[in-house]
Amino acid sequence: MKRKLNQNDVPTSAEPEADQQMVDAEAAATAEKTATTGAASDEETTFADLGLDARLVQAVAQQKFLKPTLVQRRAIPLALDGKDVLCKAKTGSGKTAAYVLPVLAGILKKKSVDPTPATTALILVPTRELADQVFKSIELFSAFCAKDVRAVKLTDKLTDAVQRSLLSTCPDIVISTPARAWHNVNGNSGALSLDKLAFLVLDEADLLLSYGYSEDLDSLSFSLPKGIQTIMMSATLTTEVDSLKKIFYRDQQPTLLDLEEPDAEGEGVTQLVTKCGEDEKFLLIYVIFKLQLVKGKCIIFVADIDRCYRLKLYFEQFGIRSCILNSELPVNSRIHVVEEFNRNAYDIIIASDEKEVLGNEEKAEEEQEDEEMDDGEVKEGVRPKKKRKSAKGDVEYGVSRGIDFKNVAAVINFDLPTSASSYTHRIGRTARAGRAGMALSFVVPKDLYRKHIHTSIPSAEKDEKILARITKQQAKKGKELKPYNFNKEQVEAFRYRMNDALRAVTKVAIREARTRELRQELLKSEKLKRYFEENPSEMNHLRHDGELRTARQQAHLKHVPEYLLPKEGRQALTAGDVGFVPMKKFDRRAGTKRKGGKRSGKAGVRKGDPLKTFKARRKTK
Numbered sequence: 001m002k003r004k005l006n007q008n009d010v011p012t013s014a015e016p017e018a019d020q021q022m023v024d025a026e027a028a029a030t031a032e033k034t035a036t037t038g039a040a041s042d043e044e045t046t047f048a049d050l051g052l053d054a055r056l057v058q059a060v061a062q063q064k065f066l067k068p069t070l071v072q073r074r075a076i077p078l079a080l081d082g083k084d085v086l087c088k089a090k091t092g093s094g095k096t097a098a099y100v101l102p103v104l105a106g107i108l109k110k111k112s113v114d115p116t117p118a119t120t121a122l123i124l125v126p127t128r129e130l131a132d133q134v135f136k137s138i139e140l141f142s143a144f145c146a147k148d149v150r151a152v153k154l155t156d157k158l159t160d161a162v163q164r165s166l167l168s169t170c171p172d173i174v175i176s177t178p179a180r181a182w183h184n185v186n187g188n189s190g191a192l193s194l195d196k197l198a199f200l201v202l203d204e205a206d207l208l209l210s211y212g213y214s215e216d217l218d219s220l221s222f223s224l225p226k227g228i229q230t231i232m233m234s235a236t237l238t239t240e241v242d243s244l245k246k247i248f249y250r251d252q253q254p255t256l257l258d259l260e261e262p263d264a265e266g267e268g269v270t271q272l273v274t275k276c277g278e279d280e281k282f283l284l285i286y287v288i289f290k291l292q293l294v295k296g297k298c299i300i301f302v303a304d305i306d307r308c309y310r311l312k313l314y315f316e317q318f319g320i321r322s323c324i325l326n327s328e329l330p331v332n333s334r335i336h337v338v339e340e341f342n343r344n345a346y347d348i349i350i351a352s353d354e355k356e357v358l359g360n361e362e363k364a365e366e367e368q369e370d371e372e373m374d375d376g377e378v379k380e381g382v383r384p385k386k387k388r389k390s391a392k393g394d395v396e397y398g399v400s401r402g403i404d405f406k407n408v409a410a411v412i413n414f415d416l417p418t419s420a421s422s423y424t425h426r427i428g429r430t431a432r433a434g435r436a437g438m439a440l441s442f443v444v445p446k447d448l449y450r451k452h453i454h455t456s457i458p459s460a461e462k463d464e465k466i467l468a469r470i471t472k473q474q475a476k477k478g479k480e481l482k483p484y485n486f487n488k489e490q491v492e493a494f495r496y497r498m499n500d501a502l503r504a505v506t507k508v509a510i511r512e513a514r515t516r517e518l519r520q521e522l523l524k525s526e527k528l529k530r531y532f533e534e535n536p537s538e539m540n541h542l543r544h545d546g547e548l549r550t551a552r553q554q555a556h557l558k559h560v561p562e563y564l565l566p567k568e569g570r571q572a573l574t575a576g577d578v579g580f581v582p583m584k585k586f587d588r589r590a591g592t593k594r595k596g597g598k599r600s601g602k603a604g605v606r607k608g609d610p611l612k613t614f615k616a617r618r619k620t621k
């Protein structure tokens, strides 16, 4: 029979009382009972109440986490009690801490009785970005016990020799993609030993198979010692999760935490849909950003890498700064872009999260996945997905999934994703950790679809079909997608400027931009790796939102002439307010020159300025 490593089994006499707080078995039992209901009767619970080690509670306090989130309240006591847990909770609900904290607690407990170095925990994630994020979380949460816990991630581009040397010291925690982990278990001179493993975590479990790790996961499952505790975290319950459940839990059923959490007042994502033609997307996005109708940081999702550059070059025409995230960029740059965005260095990220063009089989799989999610249950016996045809980019890349972008006011689906589950992950980049946010999706209706010179996106013809799936899925969660209309007449006034700008963004300019950015980022990436490790403070000087300037520059487009602005203010352009989060400290308005040479650039200045009358709705918690 499988024997669990139960933290209550470990003698605690050696532990200083203040440092080690015992697991509250009763709390764990209560949590288990209410596990699937998601009842929020224990909202006053603190991290200390959960039975975590005092050093971890201290680290959590340092992070200014006042109270555990629902998933943390439910999962931590169960995990501390040695239970296998399969947890489904919404994006941005704090799943990382929900497993990192009990894993750290388990390691500390084990070390207090047996300090022999051993790899005790293996955390499997689908992407390098996530590995980096988890690693940083571990660093933060182990701030007060750093000498007792050592974690390594295997996802950086490291030679086998370096990986061997990292693993030779038996780090307590290894964070890896399944492929890297298996490579080090099976190959690379068996650098990673799982003999002493006590915890296995599968983060973003719904994605591990879709990233093509099925064989690696299968192989790893046979190399695991008996009796380890397995925790799976997922934002959705799909066939993938079910397949993994069979592989990793075998005959032992995990405790299922299916946490549907209603948004509290002022929380959650306001979902808006604007139906428009392909070229209108460019018109609206120009109006939105040039007139700052969306307040705060924003992620714009597009269908593919070329679309990233088309939009970036288009924005450049108007002097709107943005940076790009896609699978083609080196991993160091990608991670740095996210870090800088989280530091508020950039306002706009243009990201392509799709695995480029999917084959028919893969499209069918996505549809199937949506249907399964519609059913709300996982079907039995469905085969795991095959490895997707990866395009030129990095297969271990993912933006819309799991990356913790901080304080994102809005997500704009410039191109609709190809599945409803992808939509869920995309909009989950905003309204994280109990905040408010907005998701605006452009949908091209069938009658407005035509192959436009500027676009060749594969999904456009299918927008309405996908929208129907999204609407259905969101309705099941009690969420609604509301239509959002721009004032067509007012917006039309900007059309000739849009055309001017789009004409300059030629295919050649896009190709050149793509190559130039890649070259620049590769250089930066090398620098990042070698130099910034030693000089972390210099990081700030490296920007990713520079102009690519491969398109013809048209200086006049950088300013918005006053006659284009409606007298009634920005609201005249829209059916209501769009943004929620106020602009950050500094204001990057283009500094429109007004008559008399004065700038009207600053927010909230000058009576009579049409922009001044616009008030962003500020939602406070």
Ligand SMILES: Nc1ncnc2c1ncn2[C@@H]1O[C@H](COP(=O)(O)OP(=O)(O)OP(=O)(O)O)[C@@H](O)[C@H]1O
Residues within 6 Å of the ligand: 064, 065, 066, 067, 068, 069, 072, 089, 090, 091, 092, 093, 094, 095, 096, 097, 234, 235, 401, 402, 403, 404, 406, 428, 432, 433
């Ligand atoms: N108890 C808490 N109090 C305040 N903030 C928290 C708390 N727990 C987590 N957070 C913050 O919430 C954000 C989202 O957390 P996390 O990335 O763990 O979510 P997630 O559920 O894993 O999301 P996803 O499904 O998108 O991966 C992070 O910025 C994190 O620092």
